[in-house]
Amino acid sequence: MLRIFLAFVLLVLPVHAEEVVLGLSSDKVAITATFEGSDILIFGAVKREAPIAEAPLDVIITVAGPSLPVTVRRKDRRLGIWVNTEMVELDAAPSFYAVATTGPLDKVLSNTEDLRHRVSIGRAIRSVGAATMAEDAQRFTDALIRIRRDKSAYQMREGDVAFDEQTLFRTSISLPANLTEGIYQTRIFLTREGRVVSQLNTSIDVRKVGLERWLFSLSREQPILYGLMSLAIAIAAGWMASAAFQALRRG
Amino acid sequence: MQIYLPIAEVSVNAFLLLGLGGIVGILSGMFGVGGGFLMTPLLFFIGIPPAVAVATEANQIVASSFSGVLAHFRRKTVDLRMGTVLLVGGLVGAGLGVFIFNYLKAQGQVDLLVKLCYVVFLGIIGGMMFIESLNAIRNTRKGKAPKRKKHGWVHGLPFKMRFRTSGLYISVIPPLLVGVAVGILAAIMGVGGGFIMVPAMIYLLGMPTKVVVGTSLFQIIFVTAFTTMLHATTNFTVDIALAVLLLVGGVIGAQIGTTIGTKMKAEQLRILLAIMVLVVCGKLALDLLIMPSELYSLGAGGGH
Numbered sequence: 001m002l003r004i005f006l007a008f009v010l011l012v013l014p015v016h017a018e019e020v021v022l023g024l025s026s027d028k029v030a031i032t033a034t035f036e037g038s039d040i041l042i043f044g045a046v047k048r049e050a051p052i053a054e055a056p057l058d059v060i061i062t063v064a065g066p067s068l069p070v071t072v073r074r075k076d077r078r079l080g081i082w083v084n085t086e087m088v089e090l091d092a093a094p095s096f097y098a099v100a101t102t103g104p105l106d107k108v109l110s111n112t113e114d115l116r117h118r119v120s121i122g123r124a125i126r127s128v129g130a131a132t133m134a135e136d137a138q139r140f141t142d143a144l145i146r147i148r149r150d151k152s153a154y155q156m157r158e159g160d161v162a163f164d165e166q167t168l169f170r171t172s173i174s175l176p177a178n179l180t181e182g183i184y185q186t187r188i189f190l191t192r193e194g195r196v197v198s199q200l201n202t203s204i205d206v207r208k209v210g211l212e213r214w215l216f217s218l219s220r221e222q223p224i225l226y227g228l229m230s231l232a233i234a235i236a237a238g239w240m241a242s243a244a245f246q247a248l249r250r251g
Numbered sequence: 252m253q254i255y256l257p258i259a260e261v262s263v264n265a266f267l268l269l270g271l272g273g274i275v276g277i278l279s280g281m282f283g284v285g286g287g288f289l290m291t292p293l294l295f296f297i298g299i300p301p302a303v304a305v306a307t308e309a310n311q312i313v314a315s316s317f318s319g320v321l322a323h324f325r326r327k328t329v330d331l332r333m334g335t336v337l338l339v340g341g342l343v344g345a346g347l348g349v350f351i352f353n354y355l356k357a358q359g360q361v362d363l364l365v366k367l368c369y370v371v372f373l374g375i376i377g378g379m380m381f382i383e384s385l386n387a388i389r390n391t392r393k394g395k396a397p398k399r400k401k402h403g404w405v406h407g408l409p410f411k412m413r414f415r416t417s418g419l420y421i422s423v424i425p426p427l428l429v430g431v432a433v434g435i436l437a438a439i440m441g442v443g444g445g446f447i448m449v450p451a452m453i454y455l456l457g458m459p460t461k462v463v464v465g466t467s468l469f470q471i472i473f474v475t476a477f478t479t480m481l482h483a484t485t486n487f488t489v490d491i492a493l494a495v496l497l498l499v500g501g502v503i504g505a506q507i508g509t510t511i512g513t514k515m516k517a518e519q520l521r522i523l524l525a526i527m528v529l530v531v532c533g534k535l536a537l538d539l540l541i542m543p544s545e546l547y548s549l550g551a552g553g554g555h
Contacts, residue, residue: 031255032255033254033255033492034252034253034254034255035253035255035262036253036262037262070549070550071549071550072547072548072549072550073547073548073549073550074546074547075543075546075547075548076546077542080540081363081539081540082538082539082540082541082542082543083363083539084363084548140547143545143546143547144547144549146547147545147547147549148549177253177255177261177262178260178261178262178298179260180260181260208257211257212255212257212492213257215257215258215491215492216257216258219257219258219483219487219489219491220487223483223484223487224480224483224484226483226489226491227479227480227482227483227484227489228480229491230310230479230483230489230491230494231310231313231476231479231480233314233491233494233495233498234310234311234313234314234317234479234494234498235313235314235317237314237318237495237498237499237502238313238314238315238316238317238318238319238321238498238502238505239317239318239321240502241318241502241503241505241506242317242318242321242322242502242506245322245503245506246325
């Protein structure tokens, strides 16, 4: 019975010729009061049971922050002043998204595989209903990418993954200081001639800690207390400054 | 030194915020304005999300106004009675204003309305004050005595009350109406309303400029404290770390501002406030008229 079971398991298990063995410099990012961004080193090796194949392997690494719906508005001139006219609601756009590859993305990943795995920045944004809201919904998606790319929230780093001897790879992803907390999904793809031959998923936990955590939780769980605390601090600071200046004037 | 703000979820330079707080605090102490109309656009500019900027700004104004009002209490330049009447009107107006704001939000284009409100009111108030105080300065130069308060329609109304600190014996109806009107505008525009209240007290109620500043600060404390609580409990957008950085600068600035204010002549004070109001108005008008470099803007999903 056990033998049959083992044989069955072996049959069902996908036989990967090449697999990823992964390491992260850290799988947790702590947002403290003086958080200034963080560099995460992603490294690993390709595990093989067979000799290296003829066609070279490529590595694609993506890191995606939590996805949220986004409203993109467009300004137009009406009666001489610039006002928001059209708007498009995108269903889900990652707050942070970085793609690092060993070469140009269109060379290392075919269009169909990109579509299937949502690797490129444009594909990582879900906009199912967008086309019905404006004539050229794509321009709104492009604007979102442009704005977030300027803030380093979206990063396209082609050729940024070092890949030695077709076995050892490493790259460094820099997370900006303006980071939203949440689980950052990290995916590593091995591709050959544009096709994905192996994939590994892991995650980086980005959390506020210490005082940041405490204030954030308090503002959500005890909003009245939090509001009163804010006012108390304001009144106390106002009084202290006044008292200090009075003492200064006398002294 | 970069500081990560827990609610705004952005990283900002602490010294920049201290400096901004200080400058706005000085203006607050000098003119009796909360400074929200100045600070809120500045916070947008350094990348604080608008909702957090508006809510946190209200909290910071509580601090700088409190600091300023204590200085005015010592000089006995706060008309508590007038302040209370204005406050009653103001709270009623704020309630109405929130109602109008939500109605307009459902119609869309609320951003545009707020901006137009700013441009129109800042323009009118700034322009009127500028001309009036320029004339006053000219007249004093020529050696003419300043005109005494006119005995207009305001004095013919019933429910008269004596406002000793202001030296007025007028009906409570005009101050109540001023309070309501300012409350409505303050709620729509998301500010304490000092920059509307100060000119209204000077020109509509005929209060002496020195008393106006302290009285305005007195009622701003309550209006902004109310707003802070409202934002903290409904939108969760008050960032206490941001508020602390701003108010440390703000309370010190307010003390300096009050000292400067008492050393200046009333009409000089008015003309400076007028110039400042006109500058902000001009900036906002240009934003509406000049083609923006980025036509697209991002907002939280599910919004309007």
